[in-house]
Structure formats: C-alpha cells, structure tokens
Amino acid sequence: MLKLHRSTTQAVITSLDMIFNEGRYADKVIEKTLKQNSKWGARDRRFIAETTYDIVRWYRTLRTTTKAEEGDHWKLLAGWLILSDYHMPPWEEFKGVNPKDVLQSYQKLKGIRKIKESIPDWLDELGEQELGNRWSTELTALNEEAPVVLRANTLKTNLRELQEKLYDENVETSLDENFPDALILKQRQNVFTTPSFKEGLFEVQDAGSQRIAPFLHIEPGMRVIDACAGAGGKTLHLAALMKNKGRIVAMDVEQWKLDELQKRARRAGVSNLETRIIENSKSLKRLENSADRVLLDVPCSGLGVLKRNPDAKWKLSPEFITNVLKLQENILADYGTMLKVGGEMVYSTCSILPSENQQQVEKFLKANAGKYTLQEEEHHWPSEGFDGFYMARLKKES
Numbered sequence: 001m002l003k004l005h006r007s008t009t010q011a012v013i014t015s016l017d018m019i020f021n022e023g024r025y026a027d028k029v030i031e032k033t034l035k036q037n038s039k040w041g042a043r044d045r046r047f048i049a050e051t052t053y054d055i056v057r058w059y060r061t062l063r064t065t066t067k068a069e070e071g072d073h074w075k076l077l078a079g080w081l082i083l084s085d086y087h088m089p090p091w092e093e094f095k096g097v098n099p100k101d102v103l104q105s106y107q108k109l110k111g112i113r114k115i116k117e118s119i120p121d122w123l124d125e126l127g128e129q130e131l132g133n134r135w136s137t138e139l140t141a142l143n144e145e146a147p148v149v150l151r152a153n154t155l156k157t158n159l160r161e162l163q164e165k166l167y168d169e170n171v172e173t174s175l176d177e178n179f180p181d182a183l184i185l186k187q188r189q190n191v192f193t194t195p196s197f198k199e200g201l202f203e204v205q206d207a208g209s210q211r212i213a214p215f216l217h218i219e220p221g222m223r224v225i226d227a228c229a230g231a232g233g234k235t236l237h238l239a240a241l242m243k244n245k246g247r248i249v250a251m252d253v254e255q256w257k258l259d260e261l262q263k264r265a266r267r268a269g270v271s272n273l274e275t276r277i278i279e280n281s282k283s284l285k286r287l288e289n290s291a292d293r294v295l296l297d298v299p300c301s302g303l304g305v306l307k308r309n310p311d312a313k314w315k316l317s318p319e320f321i322t323n324v325l326k327l328q329e330n331i332l333a334d335y336g337t338m339l340k341v342g343g344e345m346v347y348s349t350c351s352i353l354p355s356e357n358q359q360q361v362e363k364f365l366k367a368n369a370g371k372y373t374l375q376e377e378e379h380h381w382p383s384e385g386f387d388g389f390y391m392a393r394l395k396k397e398s
C-alpha cells in the first residue's frame with residue numbers, strides 16, 4: 001500500500017511544475033530535486049523519480065480523465081493515484097476530485113488510442129502513417145518503464161567479475177545472452193554512488209545501444225571517427241572493443257559534450273581518444289579519407305527511447321522532425337568523405353520511424369550509386385524489451 005508523505009509528494013509536484021511550466025528536461029529536474037534533498041532514503045527517492053516519470057508519461061490520459069486545467073499538477077497526481085488503484089489521502093489539495101468520475105471517464109475514453117496511450121494527436125498520426133499496424137504495439141511498449149542496463153567496461157573488468165563486485169555492493173543484476181557486455185539491474189537503484197562506478201568499471205547504457213559499436217566491425221589498431229559523439233556513450237564502447245589500440249577521433253558540434261566525454265574517458269581508462277569540435281566544413285576536410293571506420297550516431301526524434309525520456313512526447317513537434325530529417329540527410333551526405341575507400345560506416349538512430357532510418361539510407365544509396373553498398377541493417381524495437389534503435393552499415397566502394 002502506497003502511503004503519501006507531504007515532503008516527497010511536494011517534491012513530485014515541484015518537479016512537474018519545472019518540467020511542464022518551465023520546459024525543463026525530466027531527468028535533469030529529478031536529478032536536481034534528489035541532490036537538493038540528500039536526507040531522503042532510497043525508497044523516498046524511488047517514489048519521487050518513478051511517480052514524476054509516470055505522471056509525465058501519462059500526462060494526456062490524466063489530464064483528460066481528471067479534466068485538469070493546464071498547470072494543475074495536484075489534479076494529475078490525484079488522477080494517477082486513482083488510476084493506479086492507490087488510496088488518495090483526504091488532503092485539501094485533492095478536494096474536488098471524485099475517484100468515481102475519473103474511473104468512469106477513463107472507461108469511456110480508453111477506446112481512443114491517443115488518450116489511452118497518452119500521445120499528442122500529430123505524433124499518433126505520424127506513427128500510424130509511418131509504421132501502420134506496428135505502431136500500436138510499439139506505442140504500448142514505449143509506455144513501459146525502461147530497465148536499467150549497465151555495460152561492463154572490458155578495459156578494466158569482465159562481466160562475471162563486475163557482477164560479483166556489484167553484488168557485494170548490494171546491486172543485483174542479471175545477464176542477457178544477446179548482449180555480451182550487459183548487466184540488467186534486478187531493481188531500479190542509484191548505481192552512480194557505487195565504488196564500481198567510481199572506478200570506471202561500467203557505464204549505464206541501454207542494451208539496444210550496446211549493439212551499435214560492435215556493429216561497426218572495428219578491430220584494435222584501426223582509425224575510427226565517431227562523428228556525432230556527444231558525451232560519448234558509444235565512443236567509450238568503441239575504445240573498449242579496440243582495447244585502447246589505434247585511434248578514435250570523437251567529434252561533435254557542442255564542446256561541452258566533448259568535455260564531458262573526456263571526463264568519462266578518464267574514468268574509464270581510455271587512452272586512444274582525441275576530441276575535435278566541428279566548426280565548419282574545414283573540420284571535416286582535414287580528416288578526408290583518413291578513417292577505416294566512421295560512426296554517424298545522428299541527432300534524431302528519440303522516438304525509440306520514450307520509455308526513458310517520456311517528456312520528449314510533449315517537447316517534440318512536426319517542425320523539429322522536419323529539421324532533424326534534413327540534418328540527418330546532410331550528415332550522411334557530407335561525413336562519408338572522412339572514410340577511406342574500402343572503409344565502413346554505420347548510420348544509427350534511436351528512432352523507430354522509417355523516414356529517419358531505412359529511408360534516409362535508401363536515399364543516400366540512390367544518390368551515391370556505385371560508391372557505397374549496404375552491408376547490413378538492424379532494427380531493435382521497443383516491444384522487444386529494451387529501447388528502439390536502428391543501424392545500417394555501409395561500405396565505401398570507390
């Protein structure tokens with residue numbers, strides 16, 4: 001039985017205010033809220049994080065069934081308690097909410113997919129248009145909570161050794177034979193305070209995301225460019241697969257992300273990495289024909305990772321999709337110049353939309369007939385349990 005406490009409930013409401021009224025990112029808001037209140041125990045922290053995420057995830061369903069005005073986050077919380085079958089305390093803030101009305105309204109509206117699955121009209125239409133029958137299945141899966149997955153840093157440890165060490169640190173995990181470096185948390189908990197994390201023995205990285213670096217077919221000693229490296233989730237994995245041998249150039253248009261990557265690389269014991277900011281086309285020109293492998297982990301809608309970032313549903317817009325499609329097309333068209341002839345390049349996204357995935361690759365191959373061939377493609381769907389990803393490996397033939 002869930003018992004609400006004043007201070008933790010207020011923390012949920014304040015977090016929702018920051019996310020919806022100020023447009024802040026849910027993960028950053030929750031991180032900040034928890035940091036400011038270090039006295040809270042593990043259970044309270046879990047309650048705040050999970051309840052806030054859940055209300056963000058079910059925002060449309062809750063707003064419609066409770067008839068909440070914009071910004072009335074107490075009413076959303078009331079709706080969440082009612083629809084989750086929890087007891088609503090007789091607090092002043094919940095006055096005027098009748099559980100029977102909310103349940104009746106839900107029964108009446110649950111036949112409408114965009115209400116039941118809590119998604120904006122335009123996104124529901126786009127998903128249906130692009131994915132047809134598959135959309136409903138994926139949409140349901142995208143509303144599930146994402147498992148927390150770790151990637152063992154094989155520069156410093158191995159899977160079994162890490163699993164045992166984490167067990168001693170009170171973190172229980174399980175293995176998945178499809179993901180050779182992955183440990184899945186049995187229970188959601190903060191792993192960033194463990195000695196294992198501080199020693200750089202693992203990174204938190206979804207299982208689907210862990211497929212991308214190996215998909216690039218890299219070997220120790222190669223010259224590899226990670227052209228959209230960000231804070232380096234995949235760069236660090238590439239370095240581990242290369243056993244620190246050869247060279248990785250990690251590039252991005254945002255210096256602060258590359259700075260963060262350098263910090264993570266130090267912790268992970270990566271020594272074959274160089275970061276370079278992309279300022280203009282000269283940044284690419286300097287590296288022309290230099291790489292055996294190029295990773296293009298391009299900016300995307302993030303529709304494959306809504307389990308983890310449910311607030312993206314409310315932040316995305318049709319204009320954003322149009323712009324990101326153009327950006328992906330440009331990156332694909334321009335960045336292959338850094339690849340040597342005979343080299344291979346992976347284009348990847350954390351989206352499930354064909355327009356961001358295979359259709360981009362098809363367009364690129366058509367425009368570069370004879371120059372590139374498609375070696376292999378992989379789709380990872382949210383309904384398979386982890387996040388949604390797409391990856392395609394292309395070979396530069398001439």
Ligand SMILES: C[S@@+](CC[C@H](N)C(=O)[O-])C[C@H]1O[C@@H](n2cnc3c(N)ncnc32)[C@H](O)[C@@H]1O
Pocket residue numbers: 227228229230231232233234235251252253254257278297298299300331
């Ligand atoms: C999907 S994220 C990369 C995630 C990262 N690879 C990881 O595994 O953590 C895409 C990245 O592309 C960067 N980006 C945006 N425009 C770019 C451009 N024109 N060239 C290169 N990178 C760009 C963004 O700053 C962002 O960090």
